[in-house]
Every structure is written in structure tokens, then in C-alpha cells.
Amino acid sequence: MEALLVFGKQAKVTVLEEGTSCEELKNKFYELFPGQINKFSQSILQKWDSHWNQWVDLETSTIDSNSIVCKFRLINKETNNPCLGNLTPDSCAFLCCDMQERFKPAILHFDEITEVSSRLLKGASLLDIPVIVTEQYPKGLLHTVKELDISNAKAVVEKTVFSMMVPEVEKSLEENVKDLRSVILFGVEAHVCVQQTALDLLARGIEVQVIADACSSRSQVDRIMAFDRLRSQGAIITTAETVLLQLVKDKNHPKFKEIQGIIKLTPKQPGLLLGVQSSL
Template identity: 30%
Template sequence: MRIEKENSLLLVVDIQEKLFPHIKNNKELSQKTVTLLEGVKSLDIPMMAARQYPRGLGDTIEVVRPYFTTGYWDKTTFSCCGSEHLLAQLHGTGRKNIIIAGIEAHICVLQTVIDLKHHGFVPVVVTDAIGSRTERDYEISLRRMEFEGAVLTTVESILFELCRQAGTDAFKTISKLVK
């Protein structure tokens, strides 16, 4: 299955201020997430972001915030699909491939993946742009997501797959981002 930009959307899950400092390898995760966001932006792929109970977990981290000036989907369910408005918005885009970045891999990301699959989407999990507080939770969540039918990828791999060819402005941007 080829993942094409015309049929894809990026969903950023719960990368929030009060939880993010406790995520294993959070500096690398932050860098990879920004690389993913910049690459997706250069490809004109729509982006959405969810926040889990922002009153308790805070706003989206500062480096991610500028990419979502039109707002966020706030939720109290762990799965993003628990928000009827967010789910309706996803269906309304007509896009089938939902590229996922965020935290925590074993809770909100995992439950979102399971529910996206149930609702007929193809969850594409960017493994170096998701994280958990512990390595074990992260590793087990990847196994479970793959078992549930998610496509696993990396930031560099998905960006070049979406780009499809060299010589374009997006290719030049992505090439600089991944160096």
C-alpha cells in the first residue's frame, strides 16, 4: 500500500506541557515532531491536533503550537475518536490515511489507532514521533498497534514516501529537514 499525500492527514496527539518533560527521549521526540510538521506543511497536507484535558495537562508544547493556529480538538477520552466532533472532522476530510504523532504511545496514541482502524481509516504511526514515559510501554504499544493493523513508519520514511519524487520544492525542503 502506497501512502499518498492526497489521501493523508496528520494528527498530533496530546503533546502537552505538563506531560512532555516526563517522556523518554523527549528532546529527540520534539525535534522529530517538528521535522514531521515542517515536512507535512511543505507538502500541503492538512494537520489536526488534539489535547487531553488541557486544564490539567497544559497547552501543547511551545515548539508545536505555531503549526496549529486555528485551534485544537480538546478531549477527555483517551482516544481522539472519543470526540464526536473530531471524528466527524476526520471523516469530513475524505482522507483515509491518518498519520499519527504524539504521546503517550501506550495510552492515547494506541487507543486512537485502534479506534481509527475501527472507523475505516488507515492509521500510519510515525514511530520516532511518538513516545511514552518508559521504553517498555513504548515497545509494547508498537507491537499492539501493528497487531491492530497500523502501518509503522519513521519521520524520514513517511516524508519521502509522501513526496514521491526528487526535484520539487517539497523535496528540497524535506532533504534539508532530515539532514
């Protein structure tokens, strides 16, 4: 059978014999990705589950060869992600997902997440962090709401698939971030486009920080369940203020005063947090 072995953003195809053991697969992985044996000496093997559309731990001693093409990766057993949430402006990007006019009356607390999204966009501009915007079927759902200034976005991409990870977005990320390790993700809907984008990024070995106070759905149940699932898959669920302050790190940062001005007034969000405290 053919197997696709994934390491970070790299992927290579190899041929495996039926009944290949996990140890043999690891050795094949090290052959294809030399120099990584020490980095992943404490590792577990994961296999892509096409039914659940997510990575699952591979517990069997031999490889299930029922499918023609299998997809595997190694992850650090202790940390699950080498980035550990440590954001740096030169290794991250902001993804603004489908904040469009027609969603205004349908999405729970749309005004609140728009206000927080605006703060994120201003912060990204101040810190010179690339922003990529998508718009889901704008012919029907119209364009990004006028309250959000996306004039500095590196790309505004139309799409019909739910995930933001379409070729145009991937190309923009490659062109604008030399060493992409983390993505700050926000928008709608939390349980559809945001969730599918996050899962696609995680599958590529990219850390994802989902901004809870800038993400929503039509129902609070869907929103909360999305956060729970994403956290279980390794995404970091956080807030806009946390991310912006983490990016400056120091009150002596040249942009600290301007970032402080963005976050100084806390937006009204009691409804946005209702029922989420136990999840966050």
C-alpha cells in the same frame, strides 16, 4: 439480534436471525453494500470483541448471538488493507496527539520526539496536508509545547477521553480530507492515547501509520508493547523520514528540496531507539 455491519467508514444496522451462518451474513453484507462483492471476494469475517476492544477473526460456522447488538466487518484476506501503506498527500492527515507542557518531565525522550514531531508538522505544512492536534485535559496538563508550531492546524481540540477520535476531530477530518485513506499519527503516550486512537481508526477502515521516532511513553516497556500490539492489529510502524519521502516520491517534486532540508540533519535518538530495534 441487531448487527452493525461495517465497510470502511460506512456502517449499517440490520436484523439477523439466531444461528445465522457466516455465509448468510456475507450475503446480507453484500445486500447492504452493493457492488463490493468482487472487491471482497477473497475475504474473512471479523467480529468486534468488546472485552479486548479489537477486531477478531470469526472462525465459527454460525454467529454467536449472546449479545443483543453485534458488530461485524469484512476485510481482504490477503492484504488486510487496500491502501498498502501507499501515502498520497490528498488522501491523508497528520494527527498530533497530546504533546503538552506537563508531559515534558514525565515522558521518556520527550525532547527527541518533539524535534521529530516538529519536522512532521513542517513537512505537513509544505505539502498542504491537514494537521489536527489534540490536548488532553489542558486545564491540568497545559497546552501544546511551544517548540511545536501548530498555527496551521485545522483544529486544536481539547479532550478528556484517551482516543483522539472525538466528534470534533472526526468532523475536522471529514471537512478537510475528501477521501481519507491514511492517517499519520504521533505523540504521547504510545500505549494510551496513541494506541487507542490507532485502534479506533483501524476499526473505521482507515490505515494508520504510527511514527515510532515521534511517539513515546513514560516507560520503554509500555512504548515497545504498544508498537507490537498496533502492528499485530494492522497499523504500520514507521519513521518520520520514511513518511515524508514517501509523500514526495520523486526528487523532482517541487517541495523535495525543502523536505530534504527538514530531514537532512538526523536528530539525536540513541535512547529513543534503545530496545526497539527488535520491535521495528
